[in-house]
Amino acid sequence: MTAKLMTLEEAAQLIPDGSSVGIASPSVGPVALVPMALIREIVRQRKRDLDLYTPIMGLEGDLLIGAGCLKAVQAFAFRIIGQAVPPNFRRASIEGTITTREESEFSVTLGLLAGSMGVQFIPLHGYQNDHLQHHPEWHQFTSPVDGQEMVTITAITPDVAIVHVPKSDPEGNAKLGDTNDLNVMAAFSAPAMVRGAKRVILTAEEIVTNEEIRATPDETSILYHDVDAVVHVPHGAHPFGVTGYYEPDLEHFEEYLKAANTPESFEEYLKHFVNEPADASAYLELVGVRA
């Protein structure tokens, strides 16, 4: 068995500037498998020109945009909690400093499915909306089967996929927990994106033994052969919640939304919550979480 355990600092170094990064679990609700500790480390390491792939972009993507890490984002929705459009995303859109490739639930699903299956694309017929203009990787063609005009929904295969899981063993065999608590996308998208990505980093609430993985084999969703790095990060999704571990910190979401409202107050937020804490434990102490 090959151990893939490493630190957050080491894991983030696996993501060069300019990489496409997939956040495998959408953050439509406050309970999601979002690797926030790793995202904060990406900000600390001042990554630039990343291209974010995620079904629904929330606080995690907005933080990356505000910190200047992203050049582009691809998603079918942009929302933090309630109906709020993420403030840094809204500002960057209006200023024209972020490239947005909006798509739809089905195109994300079929793109992830194609990636996970190792096929180039899945064709869709009739898909002639304005998303098409923003996806150079989608090509129109005539079906050799029935002559129908079709669009290739091209496989989503990011350079790196990152996901926060409740449990992983040191080799990267991992469990997503009770997926009924996740939204309609996550139970599908997390394992699918992990399969399609060229490199995978898991952060985990708990590192368990291989024997423990084998004790509940029904719950294993991610297998070792897709995983390159495993990082132990208790409370690694904060302010998101993780079912069976902790509730979302809704006050922190409110604080974030308020801070992100202006570039000046967002700079303060970044300094206070991301750049100043020495490490993930110092961050947890700062937000009042006992790991």
Next chain:
Amino acid sequence: MTQYSTDYTIDELVVCSLAREIRDGEFVAQGGGTALGIVSVLLARLTHAPNLKYNYLSSVDPLFDNIGPGHSPDSVRGTALQRNMTIDGMVSMCIRGKIDVFSTMPAQIDRYGNVNVSLIGDHQQPQTRFPGGYGITDWFLYANRVYAYLPKHTRRAFVEKVDYITGQGHIAGETNGRQRLGIPGQGPQRVVTNLGIMGFDEDTHAMRLDSVHPGVTQDEIEANTGFELIVGSDLQETEPPTVEQVDLIRNRIDPMGLRKHRFDL
């Protein structure tokens, strides 16, 4: 003899108009974006369509009839046919034509029923950015009949050409344009607003004024529409909600008035 309500509010009229479009035994895909949509589905089930089934917040046909706190679909998901239909299951169901009805509240709609929920202005540098389309693109292609509702019928919402086509309507000037493109769904059927109900001409698919709400005039609707509406010879007055419908909406389905979101501005 049907007893019509005399004290209904405009959100209730829109709920009832949407509910009447759902036929018994159909399958409705209902998004969670606004409460009004789910209220219309539950109303249809409690009245003329007891055998309808629906998907809501990833759960298939949860048995509930009250959207207030303590009665959230989450708390009754244990009664669903399937607790958590993940997105690949939903895509499969939809593309294979198992969804009869979908309704949504767009920011803009045009003459041919193209809808925009993405942005206002230039695509690369918009004036306003919305949360995005979720599955609206997909339902507009693959659900058999789709409906739009708008709380404010204005020239800003009813435009000649939407700034961004999130959901595809009919193909301009082509009677069978959607079929030519291989789109299985029939596309937008009706648009319900605070002023009236619009349909689409069977041949040209251009938007047509079908009925005017009580107290509203045809002129008022035309003045608030950014393109020329077809007006047929059989223009009707919209059927008001019945006493029974209003009672169910207020006292059973939505006592908190969540359906009023954006209708009460």
